[in-house]
Structures are given as C-alpha cells and as structure tokens.
Amino acid sequence: MKTFVYSAHAYDRPFLEQAARKRHELVFTEEKLTLATAHYASGFDAIAVFTADDCSAPVLDKLYTQGIRYIALRSAGYDHIDLHHAATLGIRVSHVPEYSPYSIAEHAVAMLMMMNRNLLEAQRLMKLQDFRLDTLTGFDIHGKTVGIIGTGKIGIAFARIMKGFGATVLACDPVQHAEAVALGVQYVSLEELLRGSDIVSLHCPLNETTRYLLSAKQFEWMKDDSILINTSRGAIVHTKDLIQALEDKKLGGACLDVYEREKGLFFEDHRHAVIQDEDFLKLRSMKNVLLTGHQAFLTREALTGIAETTIQNLDYWQLGYKSPYELHADETFRGSSARASAKDSGSITVLSI
Structure with a gap:
C-alpha cells in the first residue's frame, strides 16, 4: 500500500522500514500533517500520522479529495482526529492500542x-x-x-x-x-x-x-x-x-x-x-x-511495537480486510476496553468527582 508518513523522525523511521519489509511503499517527511501539508499525500492510498498531526475535519476533507481512504495512527490516543468526520467521508482509521x-x-x-x-x-x-x-x-x-x-x-x-x-x-x-x-x-x-x-x-x-x-x-x-x-x-x-x-x-x-x-x-x-x-x-x-518533551514512549521496544502494529493495519487494508484495530465514529476508551482493555492509556471516561 502506498503510504505517506507524516511526522517521521530519525528515531522512528528505521523501525517502520524494518516492520514494512518492503511490503508497502513508505514515503517519509518530518513535517506535521496540517491543512498546508495535506497535499503531500496526493496520489497515495494511506497516510500514517502521530500525535502532533492535525486530523481535523478541514484536513480530512482535503485528504479525501486527494484519494486518501486510510489513516493509520501511530499512537494509542486518538484525540487528534475527528473520527465522526472520517466516518462520514468513508475514511478508515486505525490506531496502536498497545505497545510497551x-x-x-x-x-x-x-x-x-x-x-x-x-x-x-x-x-x-x-x-x-x-x-x-x-x-x-x-x-x-x-x-x-x-x-x-x-x-x-x-x-x-x-x-x-x-x-x-x-x-x-x-x-x-x-x-x-x-x-x-x-x-x-x-x-x-x-x-x-x-x-x-x-x-x-x-x-x-x-x-x-x-x-x-x-x-x-x-x-x-x-x-x-x-x-x-x-x-x-x-x-x-x-x-x-x-x-x-x-x-x-x-x-x-x-x-x-x-x-x-x-x-x-x-x-x-x-x-x-x-x-x-x-x-x-x-x-x-x-x-x-x-x-521532558513527550518522550516517555521512546524505547526500542515501544518503537518496535508501534511500527509493527502500524504496518499490520496496512497489511489488513491491503488485503481487503478490516483491521482489528480500526476506530469508529462512536469510539470511546470505555467502548474499546473490551477489545484492548484500554491497553495503553487506561479506561477512564466518567469519574464521580
């Protein structure tokens, strides 16, 4: 699957390349996904993004017009993407529910x-x-x-x-x-x-x-x-x-x-x-x-896990299957806990304060 990878830095690119094993065509940029950089993904099937990337409705609209139908989040959290709008457009979204x-x-x-x-x-x-x-x-x-x-x-x-x-x-x-x-x-x-x-x-x-x-x-x-x-x-x-x-x-x-x-x-x-x-x-x-600058995840084991699950999501899509790590418009951490046991971030959705 031809995939454009945003926010790809020297610390994670080798892990993604190793996990892909040339099964997918990956093109990297260190730049974040924004409305101004969304056109970089023109002609690609999918994009892979990190927590700093902007997956708001206007950006998703632009990606959709360029043919993007799949978004692989390289994170457990998904507060940076408008899942409802992605679903409206028919863009499928996956995440990495568990890494070290x-x-x-x-x-x-x-x-x-x-x-x-x-x-x-x-x-x-x-x-x-x-x-x-x-x-x-x-x-x-x-x-x-x-x-x-x-x-x-x-x-x-x-x-x-x-x-x-x-x-x-x-x-x-x-x-x-x-x-x-x-x-x-x-x-x-x-x-x-x-x-x-x-x-x-x-x-x-x-x-x-x-x-x-x-x-x-x-x-x-x-x-x-x-x-x-x-x-x-x-x-x-x-x-x-x-x-x-x-x-x-x-x-x-x-x-x-x-x-x-x-x-x-x-x-x-x-x-x-x-x-x-x-x-x-x-x-x-x-x-x-x-x-520290959002580096808690930065170990070889975690980067390996993130890369392998990201590529696995692309594997499923390339074969025409639904990935077990796909997210939906009504997704909440409580809703996903049965599948992922809130594997990365915990499961709080409502607290009695």
Whole structure:
C-alpha cells in the first residue's frame, strides 16, 4: 500500500522500514500533517500520522479529495482526529492500542526519582565543585501513598513498580481491574485519592470527561508537598491552575512529559526561535518542575511495537480486510476496553468527582 508518513523522525523511521519489509511503499517527511501539508499525500492510498498531526475535519476533507481512504495512527490516543468526520467521508482509521506499557511507566518513575532526589541540582552542583548537600534532601517512597488515575496496562505497570518500592497504592478508575486488585491496589474516589496521596500519577486518556480533570478544585484537595506526574496528555491538567498551585506551594512539584499546548512545540527544533508561550516558559523556569518533551514512549521496544502494529493495519487494508484495530465514529476508551482493555492509556471516561 502506498503510504505517506507524516511526522517521521530519525528515531522512528528505521523501525517502520524494518516492520514494512518492503511490503508497502513508505514515503517519509518530518513535517506535521496540517491543512498546508495535506497535499503531500496526493496520489497515495494511506497516510500514517502521530500525535502532533492535525486530523481535523478541514484536513480530512482535503485528504479525501486527494484519494486518501486510510489513516493509520501511530499512537494509542486518538484525540487528534475527528473520527465522526472520517466516518462520514468513508475514511478508515486505525490506531496502536498497545505497545510497551513499561516504557511510559518507567519514564514516570525516572522523572519521580529525579525530582524527589534532586538529581538535576546535584549534577549542577557537582560540575561547580560545590559538594554541599544542603539543598538535596528527598524522601523515601517506601511507606508513602501513591495515587494512580487510570489503571490500564501503563497504570498497572506503574503500580507494580510502586508496590516494589513498598508504597501503598490507591487508584481511581470506573473499571476495577482484577490485575490491579491482585497487586493490592485499593480503588477509591478521585477526591479520596488526591487527599490521601503523596504522589499522584496520571495514566488516563484525554477525552471529554478527562479534559482538565485536575484543576484548581482538585489541587486544593492534594497534599501540600505532593508530587504530580503526567505522562498521559497535557490537557488532562489545567496548566494555569497547576502553575498557581505550584507558586502557592500547594504542590511539592510536577513531573511533566506532556504539555497542554505542545503541538507545534515538541518534536521540533526551536533552538533559533523565541518561544512565546508564557505558561510553558513559566513551567520551564520553576525549580520544582521537571519537563521532558513527550518522550516517555521512546524505547526500542515501544518503537518496535508501534511500527509493527502500524504496518499490520496496512497489511489488513491491503488485503481487503478490516483491521482489528480500526476506530469508529462512536469510539470511546470505555467502548474499546473490551477489545484492548484500554491497553495503553487506561479506561477512564466518567469519574464521580
């Protein structure tokens, strides 16, 4: 199948080429899919896109006029595509419901440990030959309470690691997963989780009910010295309210691999640009905020899984079959949980707040 691959970077292109094994004609660009770049796909059967790409209705209309009938998302999340409009046009859409959950869970743990044990500051002081320890005190995770919002495969992988540290683990999810219960995870309401946790980690998708799931009201519930980790989607957290909570010392810190307005910012080289986003600049300047650029998924195992499932979707379509990973206009994470067990991002769609 002749496929145009948007947002293809040096880190993922070799994995896609290896998975395709010349069964499909892949043409790559590092540029994002936008209304201005949609014409690149003219004459192709399919496109493959990532989370930074724009699959809104106007872009889909333009793709359709150019003959595109298949869109392979190289992600589990699909908040960046208008599924209803795709269905109206007859464009078939697939995603990657599962790839290494450990990649994201382990990155969340790495960020937590770096924040807690002040490793960036320690390295800075080491280079200055300042060997004082006065500003480097952290805390034991052993004996602390960790709250996990969303217990899909990533949330459960994170819970397993936290149980290994000796932490008590609370969870909030409308589906009480047997695997989590077997680990000793206790399911509670969102308010109870936020009030009782020393560490809160987000592992739920972005949809209508999780957008701004954590805002000023929820930050008031949290412990004053608690740490928030977000490796899911930026808009699950209200950025301005988070900044205010950090400035008011309502939170001890935030570890963020995602950002509410990361499109057009992350995955690109801005070394010679002046960033105008005041909220991002504020977060980047705060000593109790650790930022990474949506890289939690970036392991060889995860990239292999993403590439193989993406190519598998193209295989099905090329043979005239429906892919088991196709999405539909009425798709929700709860609706897909029977098929994918919310394999990547958890299964929250409605929360009793």
